[in-house]
Amino acid sequence: MTGGAPEAGVPEAKDPTTPLWRAAVLLRVLTLVFAAGVVVVHVGEYARPWLALVAIGLMAVWTAAVTAGYLRPAGRRLGFTVADLVVSCATMCLSPLVLTPAQLAGGQVPLITTVWVTGVVAAGAVCAGPAVGAGFGAVVAAFNYGVRGYVDTDLTRDLILLVGVGFVLGLAASTSRRSAERLEQALRAEAATAERERLARSIHDSVLQVLARVRRRGAELGGEAAELARLAGEQEIALRALVSTGSVVREDGTVDLGARLRLLATDRVEVSVPATAVRLPVALAGELEGITREALTNVANHAGPAARAWVLLEDLGDEVVLSVRDDGVGIPPGRLDEAEREGRMGVALSMRGRVAGLGGTIAVETAPGAGVEWELRVPRPGARVAVAR
Numbered sequence: 001m002t003g004g005a006p007e008a009g010v011p012e013a014k015d016p017t018t019p020l021w022r023a024a025v026l027l028r029v030l031t032l033v034f035a036a037g038v039v040v041v042h043v044g045e046y047a048r049p050w051l052a053l054v055a056i057g058l059m060a061v062w063t064a065a066v067t068a069g070y071l072r073p074a075g076r077r078l079g080f081t082v083a084d085l086v087v088s089c090a091t092m093c094l095s096p097l098v099l100t101p102a103q104l105a106g107g108q109v110p111l112i113t114t115v116w117v118t119g120v121v122a123a124g125a126v127c128a129g130p131a132v133g134a135g136f137g138a139v140v141a142a143f144n145y146g147v148r149g150y151v152d153t154d155l156t157r158d159l160i161l162l163v164g165v166g167f168v169l170g171l172a173a174s175t176s177r178r179s180a181e182r183l184e185q186a187l188r189a190e191a192a193t194a195e196r197e198r199l200a201r202s203i204h205d206s207v208l209q210v211l212a213r214v215r216r217r218g219a220e221l222g223g224e225a226a227e228l229a230r231l232a233g234e235q236e237i238a239l240r241a242l243v244s245t246g247s248v249v250r251e252d253g254t255v256d257l258g259a260r261l262r263l264l265a266t267d268r269v270e271v272s273v274p275a276t277a278v279r280l281p282v283a284l285a286g287e288l289e290g291i292t293r294e295a296l297t298n299v300a301n302h303a304g305p306a307a308r309a310w311v312l313l314e315d316l317g318d319e320v321v322l323s324v325r326d327d328g329v330g331i332p333p334g335r336l337d338e339a340e341r342e343g344r345m346g347v348a349l350s351m352r353g354r355v356a357g358l359g360g361t362i363a364v365e366t367a368p369g370a371g372v373e374w375e376l377r378v379p380r381p382g383a384r385v386a387v388a389r
Contacts, residue, residue, distance in 0.1 A: 015073055016180035017173045020126045025067045028119035031062045042109055048099045052160045055094050055112045062087050070123060081120065081127045085136055088113065088120045089143045096147060107154065111147060121162055125170035133166030211236040212266050219305050235302065236266070254279040257320070258291045261313055271298060272315040278320060280383060284358065288378065291354050294350055295324040295374050303328025303371065318380055325373040333364040
């Protein structure tokens with residue numbers, strides 16, 4: 001159950017509400033002492049003094065039982081707190097047998113349980129959250145009305161206090177659990193990120209550099225070596241994709257696009273991203289990464305053997321701007337228009353279609369011998385979609 005107690009066998013340190021449980025147990029003990037003192041003061045006035053002493057004895061035994069239960073994670077169950085509520089309310093029902101009719105109707109002498117029953121409200125709230133805590137308070141107040149047999153301002157005040165305390169304690173317990181869960185998720189994400197970055201550095205400094213060298217040297221030698229270069233290039237891209245896929249997904253379903261793009265850097269590709277994380281939904285980040293790979297593949301295939309490429313990511317708040325530029329042979333004037341008329345746009349058409357599907361725009365600048373620069377502008381989810389250029 002959401003907001004409930006931890007599973008049996010979970011170490012106590014894993015339950016962030018342990019201090020609240022200890023406080024609830026302490027409250028139960030202190031209120032028992034108070035109830036015993038009240039009985040001692042009024043014992044000579046009761047209709048059945050012996051039953052009052054028996055009731056205090058039963059309350060003491062039950063307090064010991066719930067103390068042993070609530071101090072152990074296995075005992076922090078809603079079923080046990082419900083049993084606690086039943087016992088507490090049943091003990092309240094002994095009051096008409098202990099008090100004289102005048103004491104019961106006058107309200108000057110407290111019920112046999114006095115404030116001892118507030119402990120079960122605290123236990124229910126810590127166990128299952130604000131709704132259950134307020135519900136326990138309402139049940140105890142209803143029995144208070146029923147045992148007394150009338151409604152007045154004092155009893156109504158007790159109702160408000162019991163329901164309010166149950167709600168506030170339950171809210172504190174639920175908040176504590178959520179905070180602990182988020183902290184644990186953050187620590188796991190931090191550890192996973194550190195391990196992924198360590199592996200990425202290791203791969204980048206060894207395997208990826210070897211593959212890049214084989215690809216570059218094979219392309220220079222030509223012949224069968226060129227085929228090996230192509231295969232090495234494919235494996236390099238696949239390995240970089242595998243490493244970047246390990247990017248940590250946060251609780252809100254976002255990843256850092258900058259971290260993924262940084263893994264695309266090679267001896268011929270420089271990547272520049274903001275120092276702070278550029279967090280985007282997983283699907284959007286994956287599409288932008290895929291478009292970038294597609295552009296870099298196009299550079300490797302068509303820009304020339306010595307061409308270099310630069311990837312630049314900018315975070316403008318309501319949109320992200322991604323640029324991929326190379327210093328290769330460029331595209332002759334009119335070539336793209338001609339290819340578009342003939343229906344053979346290839347990578348350019350694919351990139352434009354993917355960007356359009358994201359609600360963004362793409363622009364290209366090129367000239368013979370001046371390389372090619374692609375600029376993508378994609379709005380963040382919920383932001384105003386840019387007007388297509």
